[in-house]
Amino acid sequence: MTPAFSIIFFTTASGAGYGLLFVLSLLVFDRALPAAFVLTALAVALTLVSIGLVSSTFHLGHPERAWRALTQWRSSWLSREGVAALACYGPALALGAAVAVGAPRETVIALALATGVLAAATVYCTSMIYASLKTIAAWHDRRVPALYLLLGAMSGLLLARFLLAAFALPAHGLPWVTVAIVLSAAQVKRAYWRAQAEHRSASSLGTATGLDRLGRPRVLQPAHTERNFLLKEFGFEVGRRHASRLRRLAIAFAFGVPLALAALSALPAFALPAATAAVVSAAFGLVLERWLFFAEARHTVMLYYGGAAPAPSRSVPTTGG
Amino acid sequence: MTCLPKSAPAKKLGLVIDLDICVGCQACTTSCKEWNAGGRAAPVTDYDAYGATPDGVWFNRVHGYEVEDGGSGRTVYFPRSCLHCDNAPCVTVCPTGASFKREADGIVLVDEDKCIGCKLCSWACPYGAREYDEDAGVMKKCTLCVDKIYNANLAPASRMPACVSACPTGARSFGDLGDPASGVSRLVRERGGYDLMPEQGTAPVNKYLPPRARTAEAAPLASAVNDRGHALLKWIDKVFSR
Secondary structure, eight states: OOOOOHHHHHHHHHHHHHHHHHHHHHHHHHHHHEEEHHHHHHHHHHHHHHHHHHGGGGSSGGGGGGGGSOOTTTTTTHHHHHHHHHHHHHHHHHHHHHHHOOHHHHHHHHEEEEEHHHHHHHHHHHHHHHHHHBBBTTTTTTTHHHHHHHHHHHHHHHHHHHHHHHTTOOOOHHHHHHHHHHHHHHHHHHHHHHHHOOOSOOOHHHHHHSSSGTTTEEEOOOOSOOOOOOHHHHHOOOHHHHHHHHHHHHHHIIIHHHHHHEEEEEEGGGGGHHHHHHHHHHHHHHHHHHHHHHHTTOBBGGGGGGGOOOOOOOTTTTTTO | OOSSSSSSOOOEEEEEEETTTTTOHHHHHHHHHHOOOOOOTTOOOEESSSSSOOEEOSSSEEEEEEOOOOSSEEEEEEEEEEOTTTTHHHHHHHHHHHHEEEETTTEEETTTTTEEEEEOHHHTTTTTTOETTTTTTTEEEOTTTTTHHHHHTTTGGSSHHHHHOOOOOOOEEEEETTTTHHHHHHHHHTTTTTSSGGOOOOOOSOOOEOOOOGGGGOOHHHHHHHSSSSSSHHHHHHTOOO
């Protein structure tokens, strides 16, 4: 798949924003926090979410019709994502208002938890847009929703650590929760890459044309002389040529460096510089990870053009273990 | 609504494509382009049409494949277009309701006034049936010539998709695949018509007929001359081989 920068930016930025909303809701539930901190965290989270949402409309042919995408939530994960994303603004903004006017703690907690639930739901819907596509085996994997949720939580935790340090507030156990989530995300990503390498797709040029009845087909004559929409959208090879090097970079910046810095940030003396560097490193690493998520994914339509079988994977609902 | 029809469509209009007959002449692709450039899905945009790198939106593409079948191999021309699937994934992923499958005849269409051009339907289709129109900013696809097959201004014999009308070898047939008594259903039964990528679970309406198996009569030429040729030909062969 050809990576669209607007979608990479949207999924990483809004993932971080919703992650921060989720972590903030748990922090608010956990303890009473200064209003200035909650409002700043909300502003940072909603800015990331909003920039991401606006950026996601850049790749549309008709951004002015984007509102129509809210109508088909019965069948479409993209529509569900839009509905959940907008719905999340309600309790998030109300939470800000409640904190600003000093509303009772029960009200604040109720709004925070509603925000957290809708933030997680939005990220889940985003992941299901990809995981529901049978045509792209690299995405049709039950680990994909887990990864999106874990990476969102990880981004949120790193941002929350940064904000706590900036406000000179104690982190309590947050750095260690972060370490656990980073390790889990890295583990799921490793399992995902291993599954990708191991499994074989059921689709081939033989099944795509039905010519497996006769023997082994190969491309003799391309259907057109120039690149068409399909080749532009799905015929992306650069990512695969450099995949192993880019994967190592993604692992280092998204998981390795943030892991060490999150642990270091438990020491008050290093809290702010370590938390700041962790956010920067993770941002770079996650953009790289998301870029690979697109660049390494193969679509079945490329079989007709002599492409390799889609990167194999287990189907989402049926496998366990 | 981008939910699929709750009950099976009353009719399942579609194509049966005979890979045994197709000669890869591109008459179906060009006639498709011609009809649809003025039809419901118009314009079927071209970019740099008269330049060095012509490119554009097509609803039908003919690929050429070679099959290693253990013998001398064979060439198969393979027209690829929308299969109007019963379980069309391009429809259900659409967030706007622009993509839909008609209850009356099962045709899968795009309402270009609602399409936001997110391209997700093209990601969901295993077959590459949908192509994005960069100029119009919307997704385009085969309409099964919905503006031709029901067109009362045309003679009844012309009320079939442009690709079917144009095919000089009769490799393309059009009809109701939901009716077991129809000509297309009979073809599928008698010739072993099949689905493309059945493992994708899309339940395509369009079917493909496989190239026929070769008989012993179609053995390689050299052995035909040597073993089965006329005595005179054998003598000539012998004389000229000296």
